Structure formats: structure tokens, C-alpha cells
Amino acid sequence: MGPQEGEPVGLGTGLQAGAFLGLYLGFSLAVISVLTDPEELKRLVSLLCVPPFIGAVLLGPFLARRKRPVSLGRNPLILAREFLQPFNEGQGNWRVLSHIKSDGLSVRIDMHNLTNVIGVVDAGLQLAEHFTVKFVVGQGMPSSRQPELRNKVLNHIEEKISITRRSRSAKTIEVNPEPTVKYVDQQRKINRAILILLPIASFLAWLEMRN
Structure with missing residues (x-):
């Protein structure tokens, strides 16, 4: 993409x-x-x-x-859900309808309850070429629902994306598009x-x- x-x-x-x-x-x-x-x-x-x-x-x-860019002519939420549709795991598990949200300009991908974490991260990074993608991974605390999730996603993103394009907050990891x-x-x-x-x-x- x-x-x-x-x-x-x-x-x-x-x-x-x-x-x-x-x-x-x-x-x-x-x-x-x-x-x-x-x-x-x-x-x-x-x-x-x-x-x-x-x-x-x-x-x-x-x-x-x-x-x-094509992405500016389409709704990022619709584009993200279409692109990540193959990663659906069925009702009660990870689904694009329940785990992908948008504020209109960026997309939030909730990584909880997901089996193929790395696959979704790689797909999300392709979307991040066009608009901001925020991976919801939690705080990574021992008391968290999935304490290992944050470090797993963060380490993979750090291997793929330069530091100028990524940032971290308490519960999310954000990747911004790089100007062509x-x-x-x-x-x-x-x-x-x-x-x-x-x-x-x-x-x-x-x-x-x-x-």
C-alpha cells in the first residue's frame, strides 16, 4: 500500500x-x-x-x-477497516468494527484481544503512510489486562519506524505519516x-x- x-x-x-x-x-x-x-x-x-x-x-x-493523496479523499476509518478486514477473529474477539475507531483525521487501533499482533501492526504501519495511526496498547503495567502487549508492539514499531515519526503516551503508540x-x-x-x-x-x- x-x-x-x-x-x-x-x-x-x-x-x-x-x-x-x-x-x-x-x-x-x-x-x-x-x-x-x-x-x-x-x-x-x-x-x-x-x-x-x-x-x-x-x-x-x-x-x-x-x-x-488518495487517503485525503476517503474516510480513514473506512479505509482502515477495509484494509484490516482479513484480521477479523469473529464475534467476541478482535474485530475491525469494535476495535478500530477514528476521530476523523486519525485512526485508533485497539490491540487487545488480538492473536496476530505483529500482522496488525505491520498493516497499521502501511496505513500510517497516509494518516496518523494510534495503537492502543495499555500502560504495560503488571496489573494490566495484557502487560506484555505494550512492549511487544513498541519494540516492533521501533524496528520499523524512525523516531521522528513515532511518539508514545500513557496508553497509545502513535505513528505519523512521512511527507513524500x-x-x-x-x-x-x-x-x-x-x-x-x-x-x-x-x-x-x-x-x-x-x-
Whole structure:
């Protein structure tokens, strides 16, 4: 179950993203305008209103072509239950309907009453490539229902997952998705463009406003 790509984010989302970038630029220019000539209220209003519109028109269609991961287009709970269906052990034992829950963004897998613990952990780690997975393992105390469960799951996860992707709480072990190389590259390109273009635009605007 490797990383996949789904449908484009759509024109609506692209326009919103472009407008937000335009608003960011417009706000920066508006600050320069206030510092240069506080009495130019008309120019101030235009700087706050026009750049978002231009950003939406120019950048919106381009940003709309970006594709979202398949997992973001599906309910994580449904996806997890379908993927872990083969591990069902029947009524009264471990079942996907009773032992897998979700808060909408992440999935909680209760590992108690489970025979094939390692198999479910491995399957859960595949799901963790797309969204956060929390393994409910208890505190691991001698008085716990299954005192050996926590260490068994934790040791296996530590062998498979880097420390930057996993965390522990009192009763759960959480594994977060790792950003794909493509996503990281896209973010770097956007950040680089903002860092380069914003100072240039601000400097040119400052020169223009001084005249």
C-alpha cells in the first residue's frame, strides 16, 4: 500500500490558495504604503484588495492542478477497516468494527484481544503512510489486562519506524505519516518563490511610492 495520488484539488481550492498568496503580498505592500505615506488611504485599500484578485486569477489555475493523496479523499476509518478486514477473529474477539475507531483525521487501533499482533501492526504501519495511526496498547503495567502487549508492539514499531515519526503516551503508540519527497519539493519551491519574489516586489513598490 504505497503512496498514491488522487484527483486534483480543484479550481475552487486553487483560487483560494492563489488569493491567499496575493493577500500576503498585498498586506506586505500595504505596510510599506503606510510607512511611506500614511495619508494615501485609497492606495492602501487598493493594495489590500487588488493583489488577492490577481493572485487568484494568475495562480489559481496552476495551483488547482496539484493532486491530493488518495487517503485525503476517503474516510480513514473506512479505509482502515477495509484494509484490516482479513484480521477479523469473529464475534467476541478482535474485530475491525469494535476495535478500530477514528476521530476523523486519525485512526485508533485497539490491540487487545488480538492473536496476530505483529500482522496488525505491520498493516497499521502501511496505513500510517497516509494518516496518523494510534495503537492502543495499555500502560504495560503488571496489573494490566495484557502487560506484555505494550512492549511487544513498541519494540516492533521501533524496528520499523524512525523516531521522528513515532511518539508514545500513557496508553497509545502513535505513528505519523512521512511527507513524500514530491510534497517536500513542492513546499520548498513555493517557499523559495515567496522568499525571492516578496522582497523584490516590496523593494520595487517602495521605490515607486517614494516618487
